[in-house]
Amino acid sequence: MGNQTNRQILFVKRPKGLPDDRTFRLTESTVPEPKDGEVRVRTIYLSVDPYMRGRMNDMKSYIPPFRLNEVLTGGVVGQVEVSRHPDFQPGELVTGMMGWQDYSVVHGAELNKVDARLAPPSTALSVLGMPGLTAYFGLLDIGRPREGETVVVSGAAGAVGTVVGQIAKLKGCRVVGIAGSEEKIRYLQKELGFDAVINYKAEDVKEALKDACPDGVDVYFDNVGGEISDRVLSRINQYARIVLCGQISLYNLEKPDIGPRIQTTLLINSALMKGFIVSDYQDRFKEGLSHLAEWVSQGKIRYRENIVEGLENAPQAFLGLFRGENLGKQLVKVSEVQ
Amino acid sequence: MGNQTNRQILFVKRPKGLPDDRTFRLTESTVPEPKDGEVRVRTIYLSVDPYMRGRMNDMKSYIPPFRLNEVLTGGVVGQVEVSRHPDFQPGELVTGMMGWQDYSVVHGAELNKVDARLAPPSTALSVLGMPGLTAYFGLLDIGRPREGETVVVSGAAGAVGTVVGQIAKLKGCRVVGIAGSEEKIRYLQKELGFDAVINYKAEDVKEALKDACPDGVDVYFDNVGGEISDRVLSRINQYARIVLCGQISLYNLEKPDIGPRIQTTLLINSALMKGFIVSDYQDRFKEGLSHLAEWVSQGKIRYRENIVEGLENAPQAFLGLFRGENLGKQLVKVSEVQ
Known part of the structure; x- marks a missing residue:
């Protein structure tokens, strides 16, 4: 084999x-050999995904923390x-879940095949992978949007x-997005057909929500948490459903996250708030993927990928998530399909 | 008829x-005559119920606010x-829902009959009425306790x-109560068979919860909100269910209720939090009442009522709720069954 070194982060x-840079170190080791059953x-x-920030803390969560001086792991197509x-x-x-490195050796049982006839292989990490499934199950199973309702994301x-x-548009909902740049706003409104989009960095979110959600909020799909979410939650309707998917605004907080307690709002609206992780739906992935693949192939769901070249740039791509640099899925390209 | 005056609060x-006393005024009017269809x-x-405090504020909630200079209304047996x-x-x-007064005139459609052969008529306001149904649906439909799980209330x-x-004991759960007096603690533990009870006025709730819930918290039925709830929520398990029934510690707050935002805790545990009001389950009241009546008649569910005599003492009985004076259901007796 040609490559004799395995770069690792x-x-x-x-x-x-x-x-920051001190969190990561690029190193080199030898390329590993698979044993029986391995690939x-x-x-x-x-x-690169926001949830990985949580694994950098040494605390109990839905997945164990990263261990110091080991290779980082995440979703990989290879x-x-x-x-x-x-x-x-x-x-x-x-x-599958593999290391931030040129070559990984894993047991075959941990791998899934990627069907490149369906869509480009990178989509196995975006719209036809974990992020797509997260959207699908969180929105449809927890949010349960009905035609004519207002969905804020x-x-x-x-x-x-x-x-x-x-997906909310496909279900006949009024869809309101919150994002942080004019480029993103334009994309969501012009290319994806969102009914309204709020630039939280440029607008008064409270006022903008009043205009964007004249009938209140029935479903809130929360990826950010913090004050933006406080604003949205102050406008929920009776029987609203709040899907807790991420809280990216909080992942780097050094102090406890203090704000208005949400319980009274949920109580007086008979509202539901639920956290989840995509693996809660593992036994329904096939169903989710078949719907997503159908929608993508019909052009009903469009997607963007923001691709950075080079393993050595993976840490910066990860940090960019917290600066809101990515439009669509952030990926790092490490080698070419051969 | 004998009584010519109708005392009203x-x-x-x-x-x-x-x-306080300035909130209420005792007055007298004439006894009303029913029109066609009325009784x-x-x-x-x-x-007297904690939720009535919410109706005293002039703000949107699940039921409209009380109107000034009108008779207070609440659950009545008559x-x-x-x-x-x-x-x-x-x-x-x-x-039915009637006034805080000696006599009410209401349409027959707003009344339900009370079967005194089943249990004393007062129970239509306690274990076989709104509070019993609130417990039944909140716990079983939202909390969904399973055998062996830990339920905190x-x-x-x-x-x-x-x-x-x-009910949680009947479902085979470990049941942990939080209450505010030694008399209450004794009653819950000795007479109702709770597995552990914490006196939040006398104990360090955080430490006490550690001892009382060695396997964490699977269901939290929240009647109080605030810091006590923060403590319980810090101990929830994966897939925990939090039933928001009341937030009595907050009803008299004059400032916004600030505390640790709960979203991250719900997220990393795939936990559910849901508010409700008993009328959400109106079309299942019959089911709930038949189960509750059966359990009461079999002695599987016991109840206490704290009865104050005299319409004029209703305001003080109501205020006593916020001082934690009642063990069991707080009622006011206005006249005798004849």
């Missing part, structure tokens, strides 16, 4: 507040190089938010 | 903070004196809390 320092995968795309598992052949495209221009808004 | 001043009811028991509705006969016991010694804890 290690997690070397637990950040307080915003992560060696060459990384093509890495997914190509099988060497297979010692009967289900996989060299050259096949696969996806924060982080609207991100990998999840863009899909949430489009 | 008017709502005369919107309170800021805790209501005159002599008040036997008045229900006896039909004069009926111009075909379904009701003089002497029959009925319940705050305001545990109140009309709703006592029923919640006993």
